[in-house]
Amino acid sequence: MEKTSRDPAMTDxxxxxxxxxxTVSRVLNNHPNVREQTRLRVQAAIKELDYRPNRAARALVTGKSQLIGVVAQNSSLYGPAxxxxxxxxxAAQAGFAVSVGRVKVLDRDSIAAAVERHRDQRVAGIVVIAPNSSAADALADVPAGVxxxxxxxxxxxxxxLVTVDQALGAFEATKHLIAYGHETVWHVSGPADWFDAAGRVEGWKAALDTVGAELPPVVAADWSAASGFRAGQMLARMPEVTAVFCSNDHLALGVLRAMSERGRRVPHDVSVVGFDDVPEAAYFIPPLTTVRPDFAAVAHETLGLLLEQVSDGxxxxxxxxxxxxxxxxxxxxPPPK
Amino acid sequence: MEKTSRDPAMTDxxxxxxxxxxTVSRVLNNHPNVREQTRLRVQAAIKELDYRPNRAARALVTGKSQLIGVVAQNSSLYGPAxxxxxxxxxAAQAGFAVSVGRVKVLDRDSIAAAVERHRDQRVAGIVVIAPNSSAADALADVPAGVxxxxxxxxxxxxxxLVTVDQALGAFEATKHLIAYGHETVWHVSGPADWFDAAGRVEGWKAALDTVGAELPPVVAADWSAASGFRAGQMLARMPEVTAVFCSNDHLALGVLRAMSERGRRVPHDVSVVGFDDVPEAAYFIPPLTTVRPDFAAVAHETLGLLLEQVSDGxxxxxxxxxxxxxxxxxxxxPPPK
DNA sequence: CGACCTGGTGTTATCGCTAACATCAGCGGC
DNA sequence: GCCGCTGATGTTAGCGATAACACCAGGTCG
Known part of the structure; x- marks a missing residue:
């Protein structure tokens, strides 16, 4: 029948x-007007009691929580994860906890619901990973002030907004292929309503433009290896295709498999470049040349931008x-002779 | 100079x-002793004001939060993600928010620190994804009562504890290979101190035992495609190897590539089975036979177990x-003739 | 028919903090 | 030597909920 006596509070x-x-509160919040000796005594007491401030109480009185809400799609795709x-x-380094609101599909209602759940929690701020236009539309519903x-x-x-420079990555990937002597570069794109995909299309076009290369039609796909495979089946049948830039690594994987089935060897007959640098990309057959986004940097910028808003408005x-x-x-x- | 007047509170x-x-509180908490008519009036008022209860205030007075802390490794591996x-x-369906405490390595100190962060947040309960023994050791430090x-x-x-039945999955994978007529099955294993890996080794052994097959040495690797590739390079050189069960799909990917480089065709010369069923597995060359864990079921059981503890102790x-x-x-x- | 229960409601105290104001010593300036 | 400042501290009043108890009407029962 043990009874856990309640946690120590500030008064203890x-x-x-x-x-x-x-005075304890002042020590905790680093107020300047506390004598050094007092500060030490308080800190010793905190340690002795293993005191930890009650965030709920603090949140109640300040009206601010140390929680950041993230809305993300329920996917185990490498990039988002x-x-x-x-x-x-x-966020953890900055002393914030992160509450994730998963969403099955990125439509207006789901996102609105997830945002509502976060507002219920009185989060300090919200990050929305909104890679397509329906998601972006939903943001119009978010009340100002959050x-x-x-x-x-x-x-x-x-x-x-924080984002990877999709166009730049695509531009470099395409230029890299052109530099190997390919006349032009085909592109297997992600869904057109995804900004990532749109940016990559744009960068690809820009690179072809700079050398005046012919602009082949975009091969549209979703993000899956399955759709990459279907796109690849088509491209493999066309002998004039010697270079393909895929909007992500999974698409590239599908293309590689389609090429392999048709007996077109990579990179001897066809060159392929992906985007994302998933960990397995180095073990595809053959190891995949790809574009690597810097997720840590994106995360940092995002947090910074959010906290600026929280404090400055x-x-x-x-x-x-x-x-x-x-x-x-x-x-x-290089392209085959 | 707009000024957002504060959110409506219960008194409003x-x-x-x-x-x-x-009475508002009683309506919110579904207390029985409220007249139907009153309840309706209150609910109308709630709706009109777009009132949402302040969780901090509730947490303060009840001493319980609606937050669950999860400690997980900072990895984008498919399984954990x-x-x-x-x-x-x-958790969201059950009305709980989830705060994730990422940890770089699964050692005792990091896990202890992550658990402490969660206790600071006064979470209602903690879930630790502790797939190896050092992680499991760290749990000894968690105070009882949480x-x-x-x-x-x-x-x-x-x-x-909730876990996928690793041994069962490995058993079935191995039996499947044996059923095709392979004399024995080789195994490329994950790190020995991971329970997942250990369980899969166990199931593999059990399956070979049931038919009295010879037990080859375990080929040890980590979880990466890179280490699978190295293991595969060795196995590819051994003509007696006709069937390989890999502890996850990435290892299998590495093995496939090694086989391909050595000119050993899959499945004609060698059969390969993985574990996890990552989304790309269907687009490996060739499409990979593998074992699929039911993550949703694991999640459900976990939440159930946690909430039972929260309420019943x-x-x-x-x-x-x-x-x-x-x-x-x-x-x-089938094995080659 | 008055004591007693019981369902519906209001009143008050309380959770653990921070903000705002109050207090009080010591100090310099005229 | 008194005034008023300033730095260190204490006191008080909430933040917005729930818990515990008080209260009051109406029905039951001896």
């Missing part, structure tokens, strides 16, 4: 240190992009 | 409905396993 610490609870993980780490940062969202909206320069890097492996070579 | 609702705030995602979804459930942890400990039957299923694709065939 105060009694032990021989001061008032308000990595980003989330990086963000949680960055600090909000969008990741991978719509660059044409005025909302605070507003932010200068509310849109930030992070440059990705090209990782060269063995899926790119 | 009470005033509008012409009752006391306590899927599990986490499934758990967040299950509801705690381990996922993928040490089956030999008395702590509440104790639980009967504190260990639960979830059966995986074998997914048959094209990487398995």
């Amino acid at each position: 610490v105060a009694r032990l240190a021989g001061v008032s609870h308000q 990595s980003l989330l993980s990086a963000f949680e780490e960055a 600090p909000l940062v969008t990741v991978d969202g719509d660059p044409d909206r005025p909302t605070p 507003e932010t200068a320069q509310p849109q930030r992009t992070v440059a990705p890097t090209l990782v060269k492996r063995e899926s790119v070579g | 609702v009470a005033r509008l409905a012409g009752v006391s705030h306590q 899927s599990l986490l995602s499934a758990f967040e979804e299950a 509801p705690l459930v381990t996922v993928d942890g040490d089956p030999d400990r008395p702590t509440p 104790e639980t009967a039957q504190p260990q639960r396993t979830v059966a995986p299923t074998l997914v048959k694709r094209e990487s398995v065939g």
